[in-house]
């Protein structure tokens with residue numbers, strides 16, 4: 458019987474894919490990420506691109522003080538549906554690959570896990586989580602940010618036991 462190692466969901470921009478709103482990546486240079494990549498453990502997704510948005514695209518921020526939460530671009534377009542669709546696709550990817558751990562980009566209205574912009578396009582962060590992170594956590598998937606690779610690695614070890 459072949460034993461497959463558990464997989465990890467990762468924000469595509471952290472692997473160097475140029476999928477950010479500004480057309481750039483957010484490549485994370487970390488030996489552990491490089492090793493996991495080499496071992497085919499990482500499953501990458503950009504929820505916003507998967508949700509149907511183009512790259513580059515207008516910056517968007519989560520309006521987290523309003524319920525239900527909306528994602529609005531700087532041009533005042535409502536892109537909530539695309540963000541939600543991308544979040545669902547990330548969840549489906551986790552379910553189909555039996556993924557219990559995600560490493561996502563901090564601060565994003567999709568991928569943020571501890572903080573997000575305040576919704577007023579003034580580069581101010583507030584505590585909060587993006588829509589993809591929220592949906593994954595609601596489905597018992599543990600999310601760490603790209604600033605928490607130590608913690609993510611320790612958690613990954615528990616999945617191997």
Ligand code: SF4
Pocket residue numbers: 468469470471476477478502503504505506562565567568
């Ligand atoms: S939605 Fe997530 S994966 Fe896509 S560019 Fe933003 S932070 Fe990166």
